[in-house]
Amino acid sequence: MTKKITLKINGAEHTMEVEPRMLLVHAIRENASLTGTHIGCDTSSCGACTILIDGKSAKSCTILAVQAQGKEIATVEGLATAEGLHPIQEGFHLNHALHCGFCTPGMMMRAIELLEKNPNPTEEEIRWGISGNLCRCTGYNNIVTAIQWTSAKMQGKELPSTEPKFV
Amino acid sequence: MIAENFNYDAPTSLEEAIALLHQYGDDAKILAGGHSLIPMMKLRFASPTHLIDINNIPGLSYVKEEDGYLKIGAMTKEVEVEESEIIHAKYQIFMDATKLIADPQVRNFGTLGGNLAHGDAANDHPAVMIALGAEVEITSKDGKRTVGIDDFFHGFYTTAVEHGEVLTEIRIPAASGNYGSAYHKAERKVGDYATAGVAAMIQIDDQGRCTKAGIGLTNVSPLPFRAKRSEAVLVGSDLSEAVIAQAAQYAAEDCSPSEDLRGNVEYKRHLVGVITKRMLNKAISRAKK
Amino acid sequence: MIKCKTSKAIGGMGHSKKRKEDARFIQGKGNYVDDVKLPGMLYMDIVRSPYAYAKIKNIDATAALAIPGVVAVVTGKDLEKYGLHWMPTLMSDTQMVLPTDTVMYQAQEVAAVIATSRYLARDGKEAVMVDYEPMDPVMDPFKALDEDAPVLRSDQEGKTDNHIWHWEVGDKEKTADVFNNADVVVKQQMHIPRIHVASIETCGCVASYDKVDNHLTMYMTTQAPHAIRTVIALVAGHVGLTEEKIRVISPDIGGGFGGKVPVYPGYVIAIAVSFLTGAPIKWIEDRSENLQADSFARDYHITAEMAGTKDGKIQATRFKVLADHGYTDASANPSKFPTGLFSIGTGSYDYGAAYMEADAVYTNKPPGGVAYRCSFRVTEAVHAIERMTDMFAKKVGKDPAQLRMENFIKKEDFPWASPTGWSYDSGDYHAGLQKAMDAIGYHDLRKEQIEMRAQGKFLGIGISTFTEVVGAGPSQDFDILGIKMFDSAEIRVHPTGKAIARFGTKSQGQGHETTYAQIIAEELGIPMEHIQIEEGDTDTAPYGLGTYASRSTPTAGAAAAMAARKLRDKAKKIAAHLLEVSEQDLEWEPGKFFVKGAPEKAKTIQEIVFAAYTNHPEGMEGGFEATHYYDPPNLTFPSGAYICVVEVDAETCDIKVRRFVAIDDCGNIINPMIVQGQVHGGLTQGIAPAMYEELIYDKAGNILNGTFMDYLVPTAVESPSWETGHTVTPAPHHPIGAKGVGESPTVGAPPAIVNAIVDAVAHLGIKHLEIPVTPFKLFKELQKVGYFKKAT
């Protein structure tokens, strides 16, 4: 019952024999050994498994590996280049938008598409835009700030301070 | 959570898909966005032996106005509806509804056809389609047939789409004149299925009389529900506060919610009343713009 | 602004240093337990009971074993042969690893399926046929004490009821006396519901037993690797797994919050199977299993009372608790504290009489009693006291802020002896509340509230001014299974002046790799970038009891400072030797010793360390290493003043948090950015139980919301934009004056939110609302007071 598929992940081709029921997230994590994409639930609710498929953010736990044949898949491992970190990675680091880091890859992949479609999102738009990604550690404040910072960075605007603000 | 095993095909034409459905019989299922079906298969609530993925069939994804209809291809994704210019300009109800359906990742995959074909009164588009008076085009090996939305939903997870058939298009009478529509649902948290949802469509003539009204309710009846008494009281009226209150009250009385974690019967009826009032007012103010 | 003693380059305390651990997480290079892949590894899945209480008549594994790739099916009977079918809990109760005859809660482990892949293990699980004989479960903890209730733990010899233990503290007679003579008494029954930590990473392990070396390596999601190693040795020592043969590795952990303290049956089964087969066994729970079977938190039914004078002086409190522990007491409390630190419930207020008692019972629910980002039952206590304070204020007709100001323990009265026996170390409660009130514009809000009410709109303002108790703890009182709750640090500085330090704690997101380095940088003047922190490997780290209950900074953080000070003493000797002066002539500034009055005559810490390896004084031990086991003299008492503003939709009952200001006092701050991050996260875990989360069971024992579809973890939309700040009252007895902060917000936020919601609808006759306050619940309460008509 297995099928031979080739997944193009971060530009590299991975050919594998999979059962049709194999979830894309397992194919990425186990067959392609890219474990940066995580699994946090079994009901498509948490977004820890978020990747990009042809540029669209997707919950890879709710997509079959066979469906991804021939598509361009991007995972967290592909964000940094020889030139350095992706702005979203910098944004998350500088704004303390991660604690345990488990939701972080999915959250960043989601944020990338959000900013792609809406380079200048309001706080409200960011909050709704990441509503498919649960974070149990950060309380989301700094994730919102990180996405705002990244928005400025990607548009070459003046960068907001990354010092914490207190009342 | 892992599904039972199955065979997978990804045909590139509708004919091929229909032939495969016939070949594999009752245990074959169509895979559209997969965001209702795959979660159910992972939980082993559904165990089809064959999946026919229709994502590779061209021509099933569009939003356009044609022949007096707004036509939406069955494979059109929520996100494509959200981003469609026609929708922004004239059918704001979809903006209201899509924002409240699941989350952006799910909306990148979930299709409008799948949302209806799933046959779940908890989904949001059924009520929207009821309010808008949609009809659904279904294709089989014998050709195409059209089913009015009121005849579409047959029971829990069952619809007018029979085995060997594919839902191919949704048609909505095009907005004309002073036309407004709106949707809202009460939900326990963002992305949740509705505790109670109300879709409203209103058309008004130049004298301020209501010429057309549609009200569909989400998740407060075993089947997606049309609030007929409410519509009747609205059509021909001047849409006064009292009429709206009456329509809201009828909707609350006529639905038949059941008690669950989201609320008891009284609470859900109460919400239907409040949201019906609010959505009618919103649709009216949009119609007047 | 926080004053720093060190330069930014050194990066000691007070600097908002960016985190060192981030690099791997943002690049997908974290190493969580499910990322561990070993050659020959097999996968385990667990068959779970559909019933809450049932006899197991038969387990038929034939069909499962017929599936190619399914290697074994393990039952309780199999484990019984090795005496591994039961295990001790951290509270010295017992818990089944796998049942031999009876299941005690829905989703309990019944059998384990081992297969060559995750997918086949799941297929095998579905194919195992279990024949049950269901029995009527005991779900209501109050009914569990009825005479005719079935005795659930008949495995315990001589057990005739479902009562587990009774606990009390305070002066019962004196308190009764105050209550009998008080002007005003308020009383409220409240339930602090069962909830789940739901860290985004579930629990799991890879157990890898090497038959040749008789050695077990256990990768697992644990907050307390050393304690786990000891527990494994206690459970499995009799089959040859003694402590030196066990290495527990706690890799990166995707959130813990208390849920990764206990030993779950899955871990033990994985070890047993690896021990028997010699193959590495991976077990990773699903989210549903995690929610349905792993330790719950809270579930306290509290009858709370407060007595005072009619002009608003609090005089006494009395709390009576019924604790629902499920079928075994698997709490993660210090041994001598069955209710954890619940006795902190006298709060931030100055009065002399209090009495608290608790009884625990068995029911057919999952075992537990762990924290939920909370220091041992402090949240339950704080909820009770802060709700009662508001009710009392209402009753005597005082503004709740004013009443708090009038009853606070005064700054100059610390250390303060609480009526339940604590010695609060320090605090400035007036300053905290004043700061919060100023930040939120308290008095203007009160005016706005009146105006809005006139328009039929509901605005509520809620306060919580809480005292936390963390940092367990002093060894005379605190132990887990007899092991004292000190913690450790070991620092090694290499010849070139760079260091590695190892700890017995384990970060699950708290940022230890950064903050511990800052503490050492503060003490030694070595730049924090040059200090590498390691935790979580029992083969390399010194013994410690782990990270939970906000104890890492109070214990291991102190150990780091103390170990560093030992090194500084040594450095001084070496510097004196190098500069050829006596030690008394030397003065320290971060990074170097210099001769008093001659600052140009100096030796940097790097030069000194190099000399420790190349040119140390005669008679001195070479090298530059120190270890310290820190036994705290007292706990620390962080505090906070939180104000929440809510708007309630008068028709739909939707509740929206408009603003939330949190002023925390955690003593001296190591890294303001990280402290703030902890507070943000804790606040979202405060709004969660206040408005969204609760594990719900029906009478038949079925869990009704055991997935993320229905167990409502807040998203970025539910979570408001938090506003935070601090006051600084250093802990006088702590080497660096720090108090711990990770859990304060979880503890303090719920009553602020509930007080705000109650305040919003108080004019309609609402006096109390049970958490989680959902729109549905609020609707029902507003029906009761006649605001909404009831259907006839």
Ligand SMILES: Cc1cc2nc3c(=O)[nH]c(=O)nc-3n(C[C@H](O)[C@H](O)[C@H](O)COP(=O)(O)OP(=O)(O)OC[C@H]3O[C@@H](n4cnc5c(N)ncnc54)[C@H](O)[C@@H]3O)c2cc1C
């Ligand atoms: C976390 C989460 C939250 C969600 N929340 C909401 C929500 O709030 N509101 C809401 O409305 N939905 C919600 N959904 C459901 C989501 O919108 C689904 O995408 C949608 O219901 C089904 O569309 P689909 O394209 O994914 O269909 P699929 O899952 O592919 O199919 C669903 C069913 O319809 C059949 N089918 C699909 N397309 C056709 C067709 N063209 N012809 C014939 N049969 C067909 C399939 O065989 C299957 O039985 C949620 C989903 C998730 C995962």
Ligand code: FES
């Ligand atoms: S793993 Fe939770 S949404 Fe995919």
Ligand code: FES
């Ligand atoms: S950082 Fe831990 S879940 Fe988001």
